[in-house]
Amino acid sequence: MKVGALRAGPRPPEGPAPFQHAAGFHASPTHLLGQLVPLARGALDRGDRVALALAPDTADALRHAVDGDLVDLAPPAEIDGGSGQTVALRRARELRTLTATGPVTVLAEHLPDLDGPDGGFWTELDAAVNVTLAELPVHLTCFFPEMPLHQAVLDGARGNHPQLLVDGRLLHNPEHRPPRAVLAGHPAASPALLGAPDLRLPFHSWQLQDVRRAVRALAGAAGFTEDRTEDVVLAVNEIATNAVEHGTGDPGAVEDVAVPRTGSAPRPAELHVWATPAGLTCEVHDGGTLRDPLPGLHAPHPSDPRGRGLWIARQICDLLHVWADAEGTHVRVRAAP
Numbered sequence: 001m002k003v004g005a006l007r008a009g010p011r012p013p014e015g016p017a018p019f020q021h022a023a024g025f026h027a028s029p030t031h032l033l034g035q036l037v038p039l040a041r042g043a044l045d046r047g048d049r050v051a052l053a054l055a056p057d058t059a060d061a062l063r064h065a066v067d068g069d070l071v072d073l074a075p076p077a078e079i080d081g082g083s084g085q086t087v088a089l090r091r092a093r094e095l096r097t098l099t100a101t102g103p104v105t106v107l108a109e110h111l112p113d114l115d116g117p118d119g120g121f122w123t124e125l126d127a128a129v130n131v132t133l134a135e136l137p138v139h140l141t142c143f144f145p146e147m148p149l150h151q152a153v154l155d156g157a158r159g160n161h162p163q164l165l166v167d168g169r170l171l172h173n174p175e176h177r178p179p180r181a182v183l184a185g186h187p188a189a190s191p192a193l194l195g196a197p198d199l200r201l202p203f204h205s206w207q208l209q210d211v212r213r214a215v216r217a218l219a220g221a222a223g224f225t226e227d228r229t230e231d232v233v234l235a236v237n238e239i240a241t242n243a244v245e246h247g248t249g250d251p252g253a254v255e256d257v258a259v260p261r262t263g264s265a266p267r268p269a270e271l272h273v274w275a276t277p278a279g280l281t282c283e284v285h286d287g288g289t290l291r292d293p294l295p296g297l298h299a300p301h302p303s304d305p306r307g308r309g310l311w312i313a314r315q316i317c318d319l320l321h322v323w324a325d326a327e328g329t330h331v332r333v334r335a336a337p
Contacts, residue, residue, distance in 0.1 A: 019133045021126070023157045023173070024143045024165035032058065032143055036107055037065050038168060039141060043105035044068040048139070049098055053091075053108035062107075071098065073106070079334060081191050082116050083321035084124030089297060089314055092132035103137040110144045110153060116189055119150025123186045126160035127179035131297045141165055156186060183293040188323045191332055194281060197272035204268050205244040211271055212237050215282065222275045224337045232335045235316040236271070236282050238309030239331045243269040243286040279318075279336040290324035 026032035036054075040062060043050050051071045052059050063070055073094055080086045098104045114121050126142065133140065144157050158175040159182040165171075199218060203211050215236045219229040269286040296310025314320045319334040 018135055018137050019130075020139045020163065020170075021130060021133075021161050022139075022141045022163035022165050022170055023161035024141055025146045025157075026143055027146050029058065029061075032109070033061050033065065035143065035165065035168070036062050039105065039107060040066045040068070040070065043139070048103045048105040049101070051095070051098060051104055051106045053106060055109055055111055058109055076114060079318050079336070081319050081321060081332070081334065082114070082121055082189075083191065083319055084121050084126075085128045085188065085294060085297065085321055086314075086319045087125055088128030088132045091129065092136070095133065095136055095138055099136050099138060103139065106138055106140040108140060108142045110142070110148065112149060115148075115150055115153070118189070119148065119152035120156070120186055120189050122153050123156025123160065123182060124188045126156055127182050128294055128297060130160060130179040131294055134298070152186060156182065159186075180293060187290075188293060188321070190323050190325060190330070191321055194274050197283075198275050199271070199273040201271040201273075202268035203240065203244065203271060205241075207268075208237060208240055208244070211240045214271065215273065215280070218273055218275050219280055219335075222277075222280060222337065224280075228335075228337060231316045232280060232282075235313035235320075235333055235335070236284070238313045239282075239284045239333065240269065240271060242309055243284045243288075243329075243331075246286070246288050279334060281332065281334045283330060283332045285328060285330050287328040290322070290329045293322065293324075295322060296320070 024035055026035065036058070040050050044066070049071065050068065051073050052062070053073045053075070054062065059070070059072060073091060076082075076087045080090070095104055095106070110122060122144075129140070142157070142161065144153055148154060158173070159177050160179065161173055162176045163170045164173045199214055201211065201214055212233050215233050216229055219232050224232065267287055269284060272283040272285070274281040296312075296314045299311055300308050310320070310322075313333060317333040317335045319332065321332045323330055
């Protein structure tokens with residue numbers, strides 16, 4: 001699909017937000033570099049730091065063409081598990097440090113190896129980025145091929161980016177929508193299956209102590225320190241509490257991540273745990289309907305009684321991924337010792 005199909009229009013006369021998010025499109029590596037060079041030079045000229053989330057060959061070519069300090073952001077890692085939510089939160093932590101001294105321009109590139117089964121990783125990542133970077137002085141331009149393998153890549157680009165870069169100009173994107181509205185049409189994919197878990201534990205709200213006891217025992221056996229064990233127990237407990245209070249029909253209300261399906265009787269949530277030399281992977285499954293596809297991505301206001309559990313769990317764990325299917329709502333967390 002060509003850029004013209006995005007129907008770019010004049011940028012609306014409103015003040016710039018702290019975070020600016022644009023999509024650009026390219027037909028070849030040469031076309032891509034030709035757009036990156038003036039963006040990098042312009043950012044350096046106005047005193048921005050420039051951070052790169054590019055393929056190694058693209059980053060090398062840009063450095064050869066531009067004089068200045070260009071910082072590489074950490075690439076998505078195996079531990080991220082293909083979770084755009086986790087990558088967005090990790091990127092926000094990096095950029096929060098970089099923006100401590102002033103605005104940062106970020107130049108990013110679509111990497112096909114991260115597409116997943118249908119290209120939906122990029123839709124999830126950019127939707128989550130719109131949440132995690134919302135208050136930071138970051139100008140992020142994401143470049144996509146004009147003809148990617150998966151149509152979802154272009155669909156996500158149209159929905160997630162408030163601006164389009166066309167012929168070197170930033171234009172308003174009339175197809176931009178709020179991140180949760182985008183994910184309503186393109187929900188996060190389920191992660192790769194892990195095989196039979198080492199522990200499968202059904203539980204109701206009155207059995208949360210059994211969840212904590214089981215995770216504590218497995219973490220200790222996997223070589224976690226006492227402090228790290230308590231961190232992981234806390235994270236899983238927060239997720240499990242949310243599951244029984246919103247996904248099973250048990251009484252109580254803390255977070256609005258999932259709601260019980262209409263007419264459903266209380267049924268147990270379920271904890272699955274895999275223990276490996278790399279650490280613990282825990283999944284909590286409940287039968288509720290996912291209300292918020294991006295929970296816990298920003299710190300709740302101190303006066304807000306909701307939203308704290310998933311935020312805490314995201315800070316503790318190396319990965320936290322939320323998805324939904326016909327069976328209910330699911331959360332996977334992974335923690336290294």
